[in-house]
Amino acid sequence: MADLAARPNQASPPPTWPDDVYRILKEADVKQVGMVPDAGHSRLIRAFEADPETRVVTLTTEEEGVAMLAGAWLGGQRGVLLMQSSGVGNCINMLSLPAICHMPLLMLVTMRGDWGEFNPWQIPMGQGTHAALEAMGVIVTRADEPHLVAQTVWGAANLAFNTWRPAAVLIGQRVLGAKNFKELARK
Amino acid sequence: MTNPNALLHRRDVVGELLRDRGDLLVIAGLGAPNWDVSAAGDNPNNFPLWGAMGAASMMGLGLALAQPKRKVLVVTGDGEMLMNLGSLATIAVERPPNLTIAVLDNERFGETGMQRTHTASGVDLAAMALAAGIRTSRVVRTMEQVTEIRDLAYQGKGPVFAQVKINPEALVFVLPPADGVILTARFRQSVLGDEALYN
Numbered sequence: 001m002a003d004l005a006a007r008p009n010q011a012s013p014p015p016t017w018p019d020d021v022y023r024i025l026k027e028a029d030v031k032q033v034g035m036v037p038d039a040g041h042s043r044l045i046r047a048f049e050a051d052p053e054t055r056v057v058t059l060t061t062e063e064e065g066v067a068m069l070a071g072a073w074l075g076g077q078r079g080v081l082l083m084q085s086s087g088v089g090n091c092i093n094m095l096s097l098p099a100i101c102h103m104p105l106l107m108l109v110t111m112r113g114d115w116g117e118f119n120p121w122q123i124p125m126g127q128g129t130h131a132a133l134e135a136m137g138v139i140v141t142r143a144d145e146p147h148l149v150a151q152t153v154w155g156a157a158n159l160a161f162n163t164w165r166p167a168a169v170l171i172g173q174r175v176l177g178a179k180n181f182k183e184l185a186r187k
Numbered sequence: 188m189t190n191p192n193a194l195l196h197r198r199d200v201v202g203e204l205l206r207d208r209g210d211l212l213v214i215a216g217l218g219a220p221n222w223d224v225s226a227a228g229d230n231p232n233n234f235p236l237w238g239a240m241g242a243a244s245m246m247g248l249g250l251a252l253a254q255p256k257r258k259v260l261v262v263t264g265d266g267e268m269l270m271n272l273g274s275l276a277t278i279a280v281e282r283p284p285n286l287t288i289a290v291l292d293n294e295r296f297g298e299t300g301m302q303r304t305h306t307a308s309g310v311d312l313a314a315m316a317l318a319a320g321i322r323t324s325r326v327v328r329t330m331e332q333v334t335e336i337r338d339l340a341y342q343g344k345g346p347v348f349a350q351v352k353i354n355p356e357a358l359v360f361v362l363p364p365a366d367g368v369i370l371t372a373r374f375r376q377s378v379l380g381d382e383a384l385y386n
Binding site: 031032066067071093101102 | 238239244247248249271273274277374383
């Protein structure tokens with residue numbers, strides 16, 4: 001089963017949706033990118049790192065990014081927070097800030113503990129991500145097909161920046177391709 | 188000759204840091220630092236936090252990056268700073284010259300009954316900031332040193348970190364507006380002009 005899951009991704013050309021997401025975030029005037037990296041975000045991060053108009057800030061924990069982008073908004077800049085679903089759990093109390101202050105916060109979350117997951121430790125946070133975000137007042141949308149990611153990000157970016165609310169896009173593991181470290185390990 | 192063991196008074200420290208503040212932007216951490224900054228005078232260029240513990244330093248970074256021509260001062264407490272020590276590493280890496288962080292260190296969780304914080308047992312925040320890579324980082328024990336920190340902050344010689352040892356006195360609360368929407372809108376309008384109301 002693991003082979004069936006992994007093979008289409010290995011055979012496919014590199015995904016182009018990160019390029020579309022980059023273009024959409026540039027059109028949305030994003031200037032600060034806070035991130036705790038994930039493989040699913042790597043192409044988007046490279047694009048921002050090559051962009052002299054964008055400041056990419058590597059965080060030690062995702063909640064730093066929620067606070068940083070609140071400060072950015074106070075200073076007139078828009079931003080995006082890139083993370084994996086496990087990082088959402090690190091943000092919960094800090095999400096009070098955009099909620100109570102009516103500040104935009106755009107979060108792009110690559111999912112683990114989702115379609116095809118091999119690591120049982122990823123399941124609790126991955127399966128709790130959507131509910132945890134909604135419990136804190138974040139408007140959550142989800143993309144489970146590569147061709148849906150860009151338009152979902154476009155919608156969430158407009159929602160966040162036009163209505164001053166936290167919004168998250170969950171990018172499903174089906175888009176990213178399920179990892180399986182077992183294939184890399186010697187048993 | 189002043190007693191070297193005498194602790195500074197928190198509102199004297201904040202009053203000196205905010206003396207002739209000009210267009211300085213201020214983030215105040217939740218709890219007593221918020222009341223101290225408010226006691227020096229409510230100001231649209233203040234963003235006083237009533238919650239989101241651990242936010243102050245990183246809000247200061249995001250603001251400093253967004254407004255590189257303005258000076259940004261974060262005033263927070265030792266309990267709040269201890270919650271987000273990783274931010275010192277992030278700020279050191281980003282190296283914003285216009286950001287100063289002043290931690291009012293009374294070695295206590297003042298809002299919750301004066302329980303001892305880690306700094307009461309010797310945890311050295313200034314050394315941690317220095318080790319993270321914030322080169323200008325000090326323990327401050329005199330008003331002269333507070334003035335030096337003020338000068339560095341206003342000259343944009345950051346990032347600066349100051350662990351200011353203060354008396355664990357409980358003072359009357361001086362409250363700023365509590366509505367986050369009001370605080371956000373007036374800060375943005377003050378910094379960005381009326382255009383902020385349309386974006």
